[in-house]
Amino acid sequence: MEEQRTLLYTAIIPIRWGDMDAYGHVNNTNYFRYMEQARVEYLEGAGYKILPQGLAPVIISTACTFLLPLSYPGTIELKMFAGTPGRSSIPTFFEFRLQGNDTVHATGEAKIVWMDMATGKSVPIPDALRATL
Numbered sequence: 258m259e260e261q262r263t264l265l266y267t268a269i270i271p272i273r274w275g276d277m278d279a280y281g282h283v284n285n286t287n288y289f290r291y292m293e294q295a296r297v298e299y300l301e302g303a304g305y306k307i308l309p310q311g312l313a314p315v316i317i318s319t320a321c322t323f324l325l326p327l328s329y330p331g332t333i334e335l336k337m338f339a340g341t342p343g344r345s346s347i348p349t350f351f352e353f354r355l356q357g358n359d360t361v362h363a364t365g366e367a368k369i370v371w372m373d374m375a376t377g378k379s380v381p382i383p384d385a386l387r388a389t390l
Contacts, residue, residue, distance in 0.1 A: 262338035262350055263390060266302070268295035269356065270333040282326035289319060292351050292365050295337045303386060310374050312383075317346075319367040325360065332356040339390045345379035346370045347390065 270291050278284035293316075297307055300314060307313065327333065334356045340348035351365035373380050382390075 260340045260348070262340055264336060265339050265349075265389075266295060266299035266337045268298055268333075268335040268337065270294060270335055272327060272329045272331045272333060274329050277329055280326075282328045285321070285323060288321045288323070288353065288363055288365060291333060291335055291353070292319070292321070292337075292367055295335045295351065296349065296367065296369070299337055303389065305383070305386065312380055313372060313374055314347075314369045315372050316367050317370050319365070321351075321363055321365040323363050325362045327353065327355065327362050342382055342387055342390050344381055345372075347382060 268291070272283060276283045276287045296314075296316075300307060305314065332355065334354045336352045336354075338350040338352075340350065342348075347369045349367050349369060351363075351367075352361050353363040353365070354361055371380050371382050372378065
């Protein structure tokens with residue numbers, strides 16, 4: 258049975274010429290940057306600054322499955338979903354599409370853990386954020 262997922266955010270990201278590699282498609286490393294950008298936009302929009310101090314979200318694992326290449330010119334519609342949160346972690350999932358097209362070009366995931374940056378130990382997800390998940 259697949260985990261229930263809640264759509265959190267949709268990022269609109271233009272593909273830049275420099276995002277492509279020698280094969281003429283978006284280089285695989287950029288997919289991770291796109292996921293990071295969507296994550297940061299969502300969290301900061303929800304009031305959680307990404308700072309290396311205090312209590313903050315960090316990524317402990319990430320993955321991407323490349324289904325169809327993306328290339329310039331184009332605009333990515335990147336949907337970010339949340340799975341069932343744990344005490345201190347949130348599984349997130351991503352779907353990459355070209356804007357205006359339903360074809361999924363790639364899927365991704367990243368596990369966010371809320372940390373106390375001073376101690377390096379995990380802490381509970383903020384209650385206000387948990388309520389939105």
